[in-house]
Each structure stands twice: as C-alpha cells, then as structure tokens.
Amino acid sequence: MTPISQLFDLTDERGVLRTSIAATSLIAVLGIGFGLYSGSFSIVFDGVYSLIDAGMSLLSLMAVNLITAYAHSKGLSRKLRERFSMGFWHLEPLILGLNGTLLISAALYALVTAVGSLLAGGRELQFGWAMSYAAVTLAICLVVAVVEARANRKIRSDFVRLDVQGWVMSACITSALLLAFIVGDALQGTRWQWLTPYIDPAVLAVVCLVILPLPVKVVRKALGEILLITPPELKAHVDKVAREFVNKHGFLYHRAYVAQVGRSKEVELFFIVPADSPPRTIAQWDALREEVGELIGDEGPDRWLTILFTADPEWAE
The missing domain is CATH 1.20.1510.10 (Cation efflux protein transmembrane domain)
Known part of the structure; x- marks a missing residue:
C-alpha cells in the first residue's frame, strides 16, 4: 500500500x-x-x-x-x-x-x-x-x-x-x-x-x-x-443483568451508574453482599467480575466497566 x-x-x-x-x-x-x-x-x-x-x-x-x-x-x-x-x-x-x-x-x-x-x-x-x-x-x-x-x-x-x-x-x-x-x-x-x-x-x-x-x-x-444523561436502553440492560446476577449468587441488591460519552460506554456496578457472607479469595471475586462483564457484553477498548462488591451500602450510594 x-x-x-x-x-x-x-x-x-x-x-x-x-x-x-x-x-x-x-x-x-x-x-x-x-x-x-x-x-x-x-x-x-x-x-x-x-x-x-x-x-x-x-x-x-x-x-x-x-x-x-x-x-x-x-x-x-x-x-x-x-x-x-x-x-x-x-x-x-x-x-x-x-x-x-x-x-x-x-x-x-x-x-x-x-x-x-x-x-x-x-x-x-x-x-x-x-x-x-x-x-x-x-x-x-x-x-x-x-x-x-x-x-x-x-x-x-x-x-x-x-x-x-x-x-x-x-x-x-x-x-x-x-x-x-x-x-x-x-x-x-x-x-x-x-x-x-x-x-x-x-x-x-x-x-x-x-x-x-x-x-x-x-x-x-x-x-x-x-451532561452524562443516563441512556435508558443501556441502563435497562445493565439493571437486568445485575438483577439476575444478584438472584443467582444470593446478594442483597445492586446499584448501577451508567453513561455514554461518544463511543464509550461507562458502567459502574455496586453489589451489596450480606455481611455474614462466607469469605472468598481475590481470584473468586475476579471470577464474579468476569462473569458480569461477559453478561453485559460490548467488551473492548471503548467500554469502561467498574464492578465493586461491598457489605456497606454507603459505598454504593
């Protein structure tokens, strides 16, 4: 060329x-x-x-x-x-x-x-x-x-x-x-x-x-x-994935913060875990993050995905 x-x-x-x-x-x-x-x-x-x-x-x-x-x-x-x-x-x-x-x-x-x-x-x-x-x-x-x-x-x-x-x-x-x-x-x-x-x-x-x-x-x-106005379709998709994930793993609930800026999709997900939940290794938590990421889809250089697990609801608000 x-x-x-x-x-x-x-x-x-x-x-x-x-x-x-x-x-x-x-x-x-x-x-x-x-x-x-x-x-x-x-x-x-x-x-x-x-x-x-x-x-x-x-x-x-x-x-x-x-x-x-x-x-x-x-x-x-x-x-x-x-x-x-x-x-x-x-x-x-x-x-x-x-x-x-x-x-x-x-x-x-x-x-x-x-x-x-x-x-x-x-x-x-x-x-x-x-x-x-x-x-x-x-x-x-x-x-x-x-x-x-x-x-x-x-x-x-x-x-x-x-x-x-x-x-x-x-x-x-x-x-x-x-x-x-x-x-x-x-x-x-x-x-x-x-x-x-x-x-x-x-x-x-x-x-x-x-x-x-x-x-x-x-x-x-x-x-x-x-102005970071939440796109309804993306928010609905993320909420659906998060609700199913919460039910599957016995967590309490989730909080999702979603925005689309140009070609990037920015998603922050907080999962509230029961305080008496059995301990997991770092590798196990990372495996859960990987599972959520695959369910959300659109993996690539333009997806900004943050997933956190906490027993304190204040971290998610």
Missing part, C-alpha cells in the same frame, strides 16, 4: 475522515471563489459552510487519533496519558456539539442576510459560472457520500455517520442551487427577467430554513452525553 493510499484508506475511520477533509476543502475553495466571481452569496455561503465542515472534520480526526492511541496504548506520550487518565472519549460529543452549533449559527446569519438582500431588491449574478460550480459540486458531494456510507457499514463510526449526513445535506443544498440557477438563466431575456435578481437570495433563504433544524438533533445528543 502506497503512502497516499494509506493516508486515504477507506477501511479506516481516520482515512475516511482525511478523504472527507480533502474533498470538503476543495469545495470550500471552489465555492468561495466561484461565489465571489459570479456574485452569488448562496454559493459563498455554501463555500463557508464547507469550510466550517472541513475544520470540524479536522478536529474529529484529531480526536479519533487521540481516542485510538489511548485505547490501544500506542503513539501517545506519557505526559498526555498522565494528564488524561480517563481517556479522550469526552472529546467526541464536545466536537459534535460545537460542529452543530457553528452550522446553526452560520445558517442563521445567512438567513438574515438573504432576507435583507430580498428587501433591498436582490442581486445580479452570472448564471453560467454559478451553474458550472453547482454541477461540479453536486457530483463531488454524491460520490463522497456514497463512498463514505459504504465504508461506514463496517467502521460504524458516529463521526463518519455525521459526515455522511453532512455530504447528503450538501448535495441537497447544491441541487437546489443548480435548479434555481437553471431557472434564472432560462428567465433571461424574457418578460420575467425582473425576477432574476431575487433568485439567489430567495434560494439561500429556503436552503437555510431547510438545514437549520438538521444539526439540532446532533447538538441535543451531544449535550446529553456532555
């Missing part, structure tokens, strides 16, 4: 994100350049939107590198490992939340600008250049979205899944731009030509209204993970 193919390896999460960053950066440069030349603020917005997306993808790539290095105990300096002894999983919801917030802010600003332009009489633009940009960008968006979606069937990454959604969103935006520019070009030289200055701000306003709600779900999910 050549250095270039390794860098953009589509079987690896980091390779997919690098591919996305390269494609997004290309679209951002094309969008801002074509938008300024043709006089289309909707194209400039598309370029700026892509630039924000590229920046967030770069941050995502950095977070993935840190998470992977920590999980596999390689490529991470001792100083970083000592300062972040709990790992880097918390970076994932922080970046996703920041990404969604920036995209919402950009869309709101563009919407206000578009409304202001409509009230001011619109703006003239060169439809030929605008259509060329929209056609090229649409082709790039569709190709990257399909390639990433196929790659993520095996990778199963939230970062890549969000990135695919971003490319699909970009393809929809660009399709709307292309259609609007085709209509505007067709109106040139007709009695409806007076409408052409309004086409660019009008389509920008519509696009902003469509994409504004899309990042909200991502921001809400990220905020829930940052």
Whole structure:
C-alpha cells in the first residue's frame, strides 16, 4: 500500500475522515471563489459552510487519533496519558456539539442576510459560472457520500455517520442551487427577467430554513452525553443483568451508574453482599467480575466497566 493510499484508506475511520477533509476543502475553495466571481452569496455561503465542515472534520480526526492511541496504548506520550487518565472519549460529543452549533449559527446569519438582500431588491449574478460550480459540486458531494456510507457499514463510526449526513445535506443544498440557477438563466431575456435578481437570495433563504433544524438533533445528543444523561436502553440492560446476577449468587441488591460519552460506554456496578457472607479469595471475586462483564457484553477498548462488591451500602450510594 502506497503512502497516499494509506493516508486515504477507506477501511479506516481516520482515512475516511482525511478523504472527507480533502474533498470538503476543495469545495470550500471552489465555492468561495466561484461565489465571489459570479456574485452569488448562496454559493459563498455554501463555500463557508464547507469550510466550517472541513475544520470540524479536522478536529474529529484529531480526536479519533487521540481516542485510538489511548485505547490501544500506542503513539501517545506519557505526559498526555498522565494528564488524561480517563481517556479522550469526552472529546467526541464536545466536537459534535460545537460542529452543530457553528452550522446553526452560520445558517442563521445567512438567513438574515438573504432576507435583507430580498428587501433591498436582490442581486445580479452570472448564471453560467454559478451553474458550472453547482454541477461540479453536486457530483463531488454524491460520490463522497456514497463512498463514505459504504465504508461506514463496517467502521460504524458516529463521526463518519455525521459526515455522511453532512455530504447528503450538501448535495441537497447544491441541487437546489443548480435548479434555481437553471431557472434564472432560462428567465433571461424574457418578460420575467425582473425576477432574476431575487433568485439567489430567495434560494439561500429556503436552503437555510431547510438545514437549520438538521444539526439540532446532533447538538441535543451531544449535550446529553456532555451532561452524562443516563441512556435508558443501556441502563435497562445493565439493571437486568445485575438483577439476575444478584438472584443467582444470593446478594442483597445492586446499584448501577451508567453513561455514554461518544463511543464509550461507562458502567459502574455496586453489589451489596450480606455481611455474614462466607469469605472468598481475590481470584473468586475476579471470577464474579468476569462473569458480569461477559453478561453485559460490548467488551473492548471503548467500554469502561467498574464492578465493586461491598457489605456497606454507603459505598454504593
């Protein structure tokens, strides 16, 4: 495998994100350049939107590198490992939340600008250049979205899944731009030509209204993970496993504390043991922990599982 193919390896999460960053950066440069030349603020917005997306993808790539290095105990300096002894999983919801917030802010600003332009009489633009940009960008968006979606069937990454959604969103935006520019070009030289200055701000306003709600779900999910809100399905699964384990081994009850932060599942389980329970060796307690771990499942570098046995309920509260 050549250095270039390794860098953009589509079987690896980091390779997919690098591919996305390269494609997004290309679209951002094309969008801002074509938008300024043709006089289309909707194209400039598309370029700026892509630039924000590229920046967030770069941050995502950095977070993935840190998470992977920590999980596999390689490529991470001792100083970083000592300062972040709990790992880097918390970076994932922080970046996703920041990404969604920036995209919402950009869309709101563009919407206000578009409304202001409509009230001011619109703006003239060169439809030929605008259509060329929209056609090229649409082709790039569709190709990257399909390639990433196929790659993520095996990778199963939230970062890549969000990135695919971003490319699909970009393809929809660009399709709307292309259609609007085709209509505007067709109106040139007709009695409806007076409408052409309004086409660019009008389509920008519509696009902003469509994409504004899309990042909200991502921001809400990220905020829930940052605040360590207990995921109901995971909590129900852990409680079911713990109750069965308590009944099987004659313990009194359990307490479970569960959170999901990015790709990590964090579980703390306390089992209250009768004070007069017969003594067990360390190996026997470890065997019980192993049994619980197997029942909970999802063993791997992204599972943080703590299991404690105590006769004092205060340790579990």
